[in-house]
Amino acid sequence: MDELGLHIIEAGSAVTSEGERAAIKAVAGLGLNAEICSYCRMRTSDIDLALECDVDSVHLVVPSSNLHIETKLKKDIGIKKDREEVLSMAGEVAEYAKSHGLIVEFSAEDASRADFKFLKELYASGVAHGADRLCYCDTVGMLTPERTFNIFSELAFVTGAPVSIHCHNDFGLATANTVAALRAGAAEAHLTINGIGERSGNAALEEVVVQLEHLYGIDTGIKTENLYKVSRLVSRLTNIPVAPNKALVGGNSFTHEAGIHVHDLVKNTASYEPIEPEFVGRTRRVVLGKHAGASSIELALTELQLDANEAQKQEIFKRVKEMGDKGLHVTDADLQTIAESVLEIHCEPTVKLKSFSAVSGRPSIPMASVILEVNGKEEVCVDTGDGPVDAAIRAIQRAVASVGDIVLEEYHVDAITGGTDALVEVTVKMSKDGKTITARGARTDIIEASVEAVINGMNRLV
Numbered sequence: 361m362d363e364l365g366l367h368i369i370e371a372g373s374a375v376t377s378e379g380e381r382a383a384i385k386a387v388a389g390l391g392l393n394a395e396i397c398s399y400c401r402m403r404t405s406d407i408d409l410a411l412e413c414d415v416d417s418v419h420l421v422v423p424s425s426n427l428h429i430e431t432k433l434k435k436d437i438g439i440k441k442d443r444e445e446v447l448s449m450a451g452e453v454a455e456y457a458k459s460h461g462l463i464v465e466f467s468a469e470d471a472s473r474a475d476f477k478f479l480k481e482l483y484a485s486g487v488a489h490g491a492d493r494l495c496y497c498d499t500v501g502m503l504t505p506e507r508t509f510n511i512f513s514e515l516a517f518v519t520g521a522p523v524s525i526h527c528h529n530d531f532g533l534a535t536a537n538t539v540a541a542l543r544a545g546a547a548e549a550h551l552t553i554n555g556i557g558e559r560s561g562n563a564a565l566e567e568v569v570v571q572l573e574h575l576y577g578i579d580t581g582i583k584t585e586n587l588y589k590v591s592r593l594v595s596r597l598t599n600i601p602v603a604p605n606k607a608l609v610g611g612n613s614f615t616h617e618a619g620i621h622v623h624d625l626v627k628n629t630a631s632y633e634p635i636e637p638e639f640v641g642r643t644r645r646v647v648l649g650k651h652a653g654a655s656s657i658e659l660a661l662t663e664l665q666l667d668a669n670e671a672q673k674q675e676i677f678k679r680v681k682e683m684g685d686k687g688l689h690v691t692d693a694d695l696q697t698i699a700e701s702v703l704e705i706h707c708e709p710t711v712k713l714k715s716f717s718a719v720s721g722r723p724s725i726p727m728a729s730v731i732l733e734v735n736g737k738e739e740v741c742v743d744t745g746d747g748p749v750d751a752a753i754r755a756i757q758r759a760v761a762s763v764g765d766i767v768l769e770e771y772h773v774d775a776i777t778g779g780t781d782a783l784v785e786v787t788v789k790m791s792k793d794g795k796t797i798t799a800r801g802a803r804t805d806i807i808e809a810s811v812e813a814v815i816n817g818m819n820r821l822v
């Protein structure tokens with residue numbers, strides 16, 4: 361995130377737990393360029409915990425709507441206690457944080473359902489108590505872009521401090537509302553990688569940045585070419601998959617299947633791409649499936665360096681459509697198999713599986729052994745792993761080390777049919793020396809399907 365050029369990193373809420381504090385402190389100790397911030401409630405004890413973590417700033421969150429004041433603070437200040445007490449509590453805590461050397465972002469929670477007059481009073485009080493920045497939270501995603509623009513046209517210029525926008529995505533408008541706020545004068549936006557966050561998430565960093573750059577011509581200073589890398593990292597570390605159709609960072613962005621699109625794309629990529637994929641650190645992909653056209657087949661054959669006459673191309677086209685009609689995507693390895701069969705090319709596979717076995721259990725370390733024939737030579741390898749699939753793939757990778765450095769980029773498993781006897785389909789993305797291919801294996805045994813997919817992929821790469 362720091363390398364992307366982000367200005368502030370809210371590293372967590374120090375009050376949450378020991379582990380969260382250790383993490384925030386570790387982030388604060390990295391010596392990053394970004395300001396490191398912790399979320400805090402309107403309590404001096406939260407500020408003390410943030411101080412223990414050595415943060416630069418606090419995101420001090422204050423309830424601002426009647427609903428939140430009444431439901432949230434009943435124990436602290438009594439159900440009937442009014443806005444005056446919120447003003448004074450918030451002011452005291454802001455002053456406390458300032459007196460301990462912290463930058464204070466004074467945040468109105470549920471601002472989009474608050475009385476606007478009171479909201480402005482709250483902000484004025486925050487500034488009077490030393491707040492450096494203010495924040496408007498659309499806590500349950502109630503804003504629309506039009507309303508946001510109107511609110512910020514006024515707020516951004518009357519509060520005496522920079523105002524930021526914090527949007528939730530309950531109605532799918534977080535990105536649009538954030539951009540509207542920035543266009544109307546918001547000085548800062550709260551964003552999350554991949555739009556992750558409570559419930560339906562928050563405004564997605566990558567979407568807001570690229571919209572500002574490309575639709576509004578604003579230089580954000582963010583290193584956009586790292587956006588995809590950071591998206592993948594966050595998805596992996598949080599175990600939250602990114603939807604394939606997610607803008608800019610989803611698996612299908614910059615991926616084309618429709619023949620009518622590919623026909624034009626090969627002449628001018630702008631015909632079906634709003635920006636170059638490299639802008640966010642990605643590459644273009646053309647995949648084959650039910651919607652493929654002649655141009656897609658032509659392109660795929662060129663990439664495989666295979667020549668086919670018109671009749672052969674028609675036959676390949678027909679077989680691709682047949683696979684597509686079965687609901688299958690045609691991997692690179694599938695296409696090569698189809699093309700070789702139609703063109704009557706017989707390729708002896710470099711890597712042949714003779715046998716394998718894998719064990720797992722409890723307590724035991726998952727382990728696998730494989731016997732392969734690699735370029736005619738028998739290779740026997742054993743390895744352990746995080747599970748039997750991992751162990752089997754590691755063993756294969758050891759056995760084929762002589763043919764070069766083959767990297768397994770992605771591994772995906774689907775159960776095609778239901779039940780414990782389901783047909784399992786494994787698709788893999790693998791690369792070697794800058795060349796990337798996809799391959800598949802389908803078996804009722806997940807380990808066998810994985811082994812098959814990986815060996816298919818290896819044979820296409822070597």
Ligand SMILES: CC(=O)SCCNC(=O)CCNC(=O)[C@H](O)C(C)(C)COP(=O)(O)OP(=O)(O)OC[C@H]1O[C@@H](n2cnc3c(N)ncnc32)[C@H](O)[C@@H]1OP(=O)(O)O
Binds near residue numbers: 421
């Ligand atoms: C995904 C996010 O991080 S969004 C940001 C919100 N962050 C978090 O919620 C951090 C994670 N939360 C937690 O770990 C816990 O909720 C804790 C440790 C903060 C509090 O736990 P508990 O003391 O058990 O309280 P609980 O979570 O049940 O209730 C929240 C309390 O905070 C109080 N509170 C909530 N917001 C505020 C606020 N802005 N100012 C002051 N008090 C507040 C509530 O009144 C309630 O107090 P009460 O227990 O005296 O009634």
Ligand SMILES: CC(C)C(=O)C(=O)O
Binds near residue numbers: 421467468469497528
């Ligand atoms: C934690 C706060 C800032 C929040 O998520 C909200 O009010 O929207």
